[in-house]
Amino acid sequence: NAGVMQNPRHLVRRRGQEARLRCSPMKGHSHVYWYRQLPEEGLKFMVYLQKENIIDESGMPKERFSAEFPKEGPSILRIQQVVRGDSAAYFCASSPRTDQETQYFGPGTRLLVL
Amino acid sequence: GESVGLHLPTLSVQEGDNSIINCAYSNSASDYFIWYKQESGKGPQFIIDIRSNMDKRQGQRVTVLLNKTVKHLSLQIAATQPGDSAVYFCAENLPQRGGSEKLVFGKGTKLTVNP
Numbered sequence: 001n002a003g004v005m006q007n008p009r010h011l012v013r014r015r016g017q018e019a020r021l022r023c024s025p026m027k028g029h030s031h032v033y034w035y036r037q038l039p040e041e042g043l044k045f046m047v048y049l050q051k052e053n054i055i056d057e058s059g060m061p062k063e064r065f066s067a068e069f070p071k072e073g074p075s076i077l078r079i080q081q082v083v084r085g086d087s088a089a090y091f092c093a094s095s096p097r098t099d100q101e102t103q104y105f106g107p108g109t110r111l112l113v114l
Numbered sequence: 115g116e117s118v119g120l121h122l123p124t125l126s127v128q129e130g131d132n133s134i135i136n137c138a139y140s141n142s143a144s145d146y147f148i149w150y151k152q153e154s155g156k157g158p159q160f161i162i163d164i165r166s167n168m169d170k171r172q173g174q175r176v177t178v179l180l181n182k183t184v185k186h187l188s189l190q191i192a193a194t195q196p197g198d199s200a201v202y203f204c205a206e207n208l209p210q211r212g213g214s215e216k217l218v219f220g221k222g223t224k225l226t227v228n229p
Contacts, residue, residue: 004157033216042203042219043158056210091157102148103217105157 002027004094004106005074012112019079019086021109025094032075033093033103034067043091049075082113126226133191135223137204140185146207148217149178149189153200161189161202191225199227 005024013019025032031050035043048056049069060067064082069075079086089110093103127133139147145166150158164171164178164187171178177190187204201224205217 035219040222042221043205043217045216045218048216056216058210059216102160102163104160105150107157 004029004092004104006090006092006106006109008109009107010110010112012114013082014114015083016081019082019111019113021077021079021090021092021111022074023077023092023094023106024074025092026104029094029096029104031095031097031101032069033095034075034077035091035093037089037091037108046077079111082111084113087111087113123221124224124226126228127194129194129196129227129229131194133189133194133198133225133227135189135191135202135204135225137187137189137220138185139187139204139206139218139220141206141208141218142182142185144206144208144218147178147180147187148205148207149176149187150203150205150219151198151200152203152222158203194225194227196227196229199225201225 004026007022033048034046036046037043045059047060047067052071064080066078089108091105091108093105095101095103148163149161151161152158162173162176162178164180169180175192179188191198201222203219203222205219207215208218209215
């Protein structure tokens, strides 16, 4: 049973470009969470999705950031017009359902904005 | 508000000693707690969890203690090994309006095990 998969593992973008981060949850998991981690800090919740639905996006910046989890395919975190402050590690986690279920994390995508 | 913090940002121990990593949380509505281990360049790895109706849970070489009175969580690692060197995060599961939940992470404690 493969774990949570994320790609790319490393992504370099210039200011103003778009970044697209992908996450495939563990098999049988229908809940996906995205987190951002700055160096030497903990993970900050961004968004929680189920298939075709955004459940909680209270941690998402109001502009330039969007997320989706389509019926088919991976979850996508999209950052438009990236700025240097977007440089961080972005982690995806999945769980089979909510209600006190452990979230299992992927290896992360490290975004560097030049 | 959302606040999960740690008493010690770094901890250095000798191989074979026991390690204790502490965590304070602020929200009494949190009902589930998880400890994660994160090695350099990797994603957080689940270690052990505990529900709010328990005060102690043991795993292999690890024990989590929960004191709801003072909102305190600790992770004990027995016979610490060099492979235990990592950053350890506690996370609290915070119920949200509408029935959803989210994890709130502390800043982390860096554990270094000296051979």
